[in-house]
Every structure is written in structure tokens, then in C-alpha cells.
Amino acid sequence: MRLTLINVIVAVVIAIAFAAVNAAYLVWAERRGAARIQRRPGPNINGPFGLLQPPLDGIKLMAKQLTIPGGADRILFIIAPILAMFPAITSFVTIPFSETIVAKNMNVGVLMIFAFASLGSMSLLIAGFSSRNKYSMMSSVRAVSQAVAYEIPMLITAITVVMIAGSPDLMEIVRQQSPSILHWNIFPLLGNSHNILMPLAFLIFFVCTLAETNRAPFDLGEAESELVAGFHTEYGSMGFGLFFMAEYANIVIGSCMTTILFLGGWSCPFGLFPGVWWFILKLYLLIATFIWIRWTFPRTTIYGLLNLSWKILIPLSLANLLLTAGLIKVF
């Protein structure tokens, strides 16, 4: 019993470290990537390829004073950034990177991750609400309506996958997809469902992940040309840093989930040498797509976003759910 507890603690610490390092270095990757797209070098002064930029930014942020605006709700104001980072990091505990590398596998992994994901929008609400700033308040109201609109199609598509696998256990979902690329849920010609509409489900899930993590083109919460900086307008110092890191940690979680649910987790496209490297490769390709999308598109409007969710994503994902259920019954 004691040995397993230590194992879990070590694994949890490694998971948290993975989240933090990713959050810091994705900022670097994003800045370099954006710069390449815009044909400029990006951060290249500190260290080789500017690799020392994230730790130096972190030191700078930590050295700054955390100011709390007058009239703000002090307790909630301090809790909000912690609440933003906490679920993002905790979710890593249950992500299986390979058959063996998982901190604590749960048989309801899908449920747990979505439960924590919805906690993230809570922190935006608290941050906007406690800052006593009209821009922050508007931003947090937007963030909540966005979260409500996008969790529904996201969960529906996730449930579709869970139905195909017959289990909410993330390990089990990946094992079902292991044999070859044709068993992956993105294009399942073999396997349980034979549903040719699954690419659509993948797309819906991907769009929902973008919206859920408040990324462009759905970054209405921090729409800098309208709401200055949205919910973190009043945050400085590490309070801002935590929000910033939480955003990237959420991207990693979202990409991990997409990889596990649709891209076969750690399995190889041809069934050869499955392992953690396949997972990492798929994960970072997805993250690169996130960055690529952000620097290509303009932002949607709040009603455009809600229209997209309620008029397109939810009907399509429901139709897909019904179709999948029927197909599973037939085969």
C-alpha cells in the first residue's frame, strides 16, 4: 500500500512538472511560430533560439508586485488564478501517455477530465467578477456563455467515442484503437462502429477544444481589441503568469484528449512500435495546429460563436451520436 502511494506521488509530481514545462515552453513555441508566420525571427536573444526566454519571463513576473485594485474582492481575486492553474495541472494525472506511463489511471477518466475542464471557466468567472472592472466583468460573462455552449457538443462527441469503446476508461479507449490507423476513431473503417461521419466528430471536438481553451478564433474572453485584456486586465505579476500558463496547460490537455479519443493515443498508424513517442508526436502536431490557427484567423463574435455551437455543432454532434448508436447496434 505504501509503495503504491509513493509511486502515485512521484507520478503526480512528474505529471505536474510536465504540465508546467509545457506551459512555459509553449509560450516560446507560440512566439517563435507566430514570428515565422509573420516572417520575423521572434525571441532569439536570450540563449540559443531564445530558449531562455520563458524562465526569464517567469523571473520577471515573479519579481513584480501583485497589485490588487481598490474595491476588488481580495480573496476571490487571489483565488482565481490558482483555480485556473489547478484543474489544468490535475488533469494530467489521469492522462495515459502510453501503456505504462500514467500517473493514476481511473476507470472514469473521461468524466474526470471534463469535470476539471469545466472548472476552468469558473476561474475566469471569478477573476472577472472580483476585479471590479467593467471590461473584466463583460469578459467573464462571455466566458461562461461560451463554456456552456461548447461543453455540450464536446461532451456529446466524447460520449460517442465512449460508446464506441464501451468504456469511459482512457486506457481502454486507446486499446480499442490500437491495431491500426483504420481502428482510430477519426476514421474507423474497422473496429466497432464503422461510422464514416467520425472525421466530422473529430472536427467538432477540435473546434470545441479551441473554444473551451479560449483560443483564437474563439478568444472572446480576452478579446484584446475590445475588452483590453478581458478577465485578466487587472492582474499583474504571477497572477497574470498563472492565467497565461493555465491557457497553455489547457491546450495540452485538450490536445491530449483529442489524441486519446480520436487519434489512437500511443498507437502507431501501422500497428508497429507503439509507445510514448507516437503520443508525443500526435500531441505536438495538434498543438502546432492550435498555434497555426491562432495566427491565421480573425476573432469570431460572441453571437457568431453561439450560433456556431447551437445551430451547427450541437445538431451535427447529436446526429452523429444517433448514427453511431445505430451502427453499433447493427454491427
Place this chain on the structure above:
Amino acid sequence: MVAYFTEIYNGLVSLLVGMGITFKEFFKPTVTVAYPYETLTMCARYRGHIELVPDDEGNPRCVVCGLCEKACPSNCISLGGEKPEGGKKKVLTSYVLDFTRCSLCGSCVEACTFGAIDFSKEYNLASRRKEDFIFDLYKRLEERRP
């Protein structure tokens, strides 16, 4: 119903086209100049702040006529000159340019009929103190004298 799906399809295609363009740009070389490490040479007609033009002996060509002083819209030039003992012409003793007020219009250069002032190519002019921008061009000329 058909319109609903064509709209979704066309929207997706337009998004993919946009992503294709940024993808191509990603692999093109950068176009910027890393400024403090690399610098560009200013073009021949670049208009920096004004500078006195020396004659062959290194003395200023200026005859202290004061045309530039009058032409300046912002009154940023003030000349000092005196007649040396025994000499006939006035000799320049100070040429103060208050660069904090100069708007680089070039009126002074055009007003000068002796070709005594010209634009410099200097653009690295940053300082924390306002006084650093009040140049005595005569002193600068003396310093440049070989």
C-alpha cells in the same frame, strides 16, 4: 438544408485556404533587420538633423547671415557670431540647434544660399536627458576637424 451544408463546406474551405497561406509564409525567410545588431545605411537624401558644412580648410562656410534662423518655423536655431579684430566679415562662434523642437522640415537648408548647412545621416538619437538634444553645431564641427 442544402444551403446549410454548402455554407458550412464553403466556410471550411475558406478557412483551409487561409491556413495554406500562413503555412507557406512559415517557410519563407524573415524580412526584418535585427536592429541594434545590424543597421541599414541611410539613403543619400535621408534627412537627419542639420550639420554645418566645412570648407576646404575645415572652417564653417557659414557667414552668420541669419537666413536659417528666420526661415525656421519653430525658432530652434540660434546663431552667435562676432567680428574679429581687424576682420571685415563676421565669424561664426556658436550655432545652437534645439533639436527638441526641430521637425526636420528642411527650411533652413533651403534658405541657406551659401551651402553652409546640410542634413546629417544620424538617427541613433536616444537619451534620457533633454539637454542632450541641444546641439552646438559649431563645436561638433570643431570636433570633427582633422
Place this chain on the structure above:
Amino acid sequence: MNAPIELRADETFVLNVGPQHPATHGVLRVKMEMHGEYIVNAETVIGYIHRMHEKMGELKTYPQFLMNLSRMDYLGALGYSHAHVLVVEKASGIVVPERAEYIRAIMVELNRIASHLFWFGAFVMDLGGFSPLMYALQDREHILDMLEAVTGSRLTYCYFRFGGLYNDVDDDFIAAARRFVPRMRKSLKKYRRLVTDNVIFRKRLEGIAPLSKEICRKYGASSAVARGSGINFDVRKNEPYSVYPQFDFDIPVYPQGDSLARYMVRMDEIEQSLRIVEQGLDKLPGGPIMPEKKPKLIKPPPGDYYQAVETARGSFGVRLVSDGGKTPYRLKLRSPTYSNMHLFDEACRGMMIMDALAFMGSLDLVIPEIDR
């Protein structure tokens, strides 16, 4: 738009957009009375960067005031100088050599393209897309390099003189401009595919903030704001000046009046300006750039003179009242953005803040030019 609803005073709040706000691009302040995300009332507050240019015009002699004009609008500076030199030339009867007028037209059109490019980038950035700004700035950089090589400065040019020009253009400039035109056409295609056709972009602009012809006339709007609402008015065609009658170009007019129409007008104007530049380079006559006979001291005879030009931002007019002295008696500058901006108060009522700020971006505001 939404049906008007009765609101109690405690149901709304005042949102202070600006004077330091990313969307106002300068020191414009808009007091918005909001009901949630909807604007009930808006009031633009200007004057944060008022520099008394008109008064300076009365105090300074004519040549001394030349460089003030380019400080009014830092993006399309040459168009403003053009109006000033034209009105003074008209008043004092100076005849400009043809070559100088052609070079002026080429320069003004290049400057107009640069201004529209910057607007394009900033507008897309208002909508949340950052990369198009960088691409637009790259193209603009080519123009600025060309203009710098001729005029000596990159932004606040002091290039036009009464009667002609400060410098002649050289072969390098002409070669560079000839190279630039096809490159710009290629970039326009890229912008079309990257931005104009983008579904998110279109959804944000189509049908947003439709302006009627009446409201444009009421506030005296010009430029793309009027032409996007179906008013075919361009000073270059309606009250021709300089050498514009010699050029073959079209005035893009869109009847829809929404933000997309204003955007399309400006993008089409870049293409038309390229045509003018091309024709100008083909037709460029030789000869002097300054008249042989030119009064040494400019003292226009007493009278009231007016000259309007089409700048990147609309119809810009200079009214000069001279009493025969060395300085004007009165110099009135009619700035186009001032009129264009005042539409905003009336037109944005009932809009959501996102759309209102996109609408504000489509008006192409340059704040120093409003306050002048």
C-alpha cells in the same frame, strides 16, 4: 438592429472606451452607455491631441506652415500637403510644371496605398487577426523605402513646395515603382484569399452597421464611408484637380453600406491607385520640377480660396483667406475623418460592442487628423 427597449437608469452602465484603448488607435475617447453588451448611447470625446494647426497656420508664413500638414495625418501625409500647396498656388497664381504635377500625383497615390495598407492591417487586427497586419506592413515598407529615397523621410514628408517639388525623382525610384506595382497586385490576391474570403471575417462584417445615404450626407462623410453607402463621390472625379483628368481610373462604389462594403471600397482603391501610378510612370514628362518664375516671397492677393483633394481618408479641403500679408488671415482645414467619425455616435446605437468597434475600425480614423 434590435427593437428599442425601455431602460431604467440603473439598468445601464457607462463604459469608458479610451483615451487609452487598443481599438481607438490613438487618443480618442468614446463614452458608451451600455446595456450588457449592447450600446444604448455613445458619445465621442475628441480633443486629446489638439495641436492648434489652424492657429499655427495664421501665425506662420506660408513656407513655414508646409510641414505642419504632414503632421496632421501621419499615414497619408502627402495628400494633405497637396491640398495646401494647391490652394496657395491657386491664390498666388503660380503655375506648376507638368512634371512636378505628375510626380505629385504618383507620390500621393503611393502614399494612399501605404495608408490603405496600414488601415487594412490595423482593421484586421481590430477583428483579432494579427498576421495580415505584418504582411501589409511588409508591402508598405516597399513604398516607404521608395518615398524615403526621394523625399528623405518616411512618414512626415515635407516634399511639396509652392510651385513644385523639393527633389526630382531619379531612375532608381521609377524602376522601384515599376517593380512595386506587380508585386502589390500579387499581394492583393493574397489578402483576398487570406482575409476577404475568410468566412469568419465575412460573418463579422456583412450587414454590420449599415449606413444609409442620408446619414452620410447629414454628417458630410466622404471617402470609403460614403462610397460604401452608394454615394459616387470622389474629389478626383467630381472636382478634378492637378493632373487627375489625364488618368484613366474608376471609383469603386458599393451600395450595401455595411462594414464589408467600406472594406471592399478601400481594397479596390488600392488597385485603382496602382493603375494611376502605372499610368503616371508611363506618361511622366521631362522638364523642370520648379517653375522658372516664382515669387520670392509668397503673398497671395486678398481673397478667399478653397481647394479640396481626395486623400486616403476622404475629401480634405483647405480654405485660405488672405489679406495680402505674409501670413494667411485664416486657414481652415476641413478634415475628412472629423466628419466620418461623428457618424459613430448615431450609427452605433443598439449595436454590440464587438460590432461597434469593428465598425469604428472600418471608418479608418486617424485621431491626430480629427483633432488637428
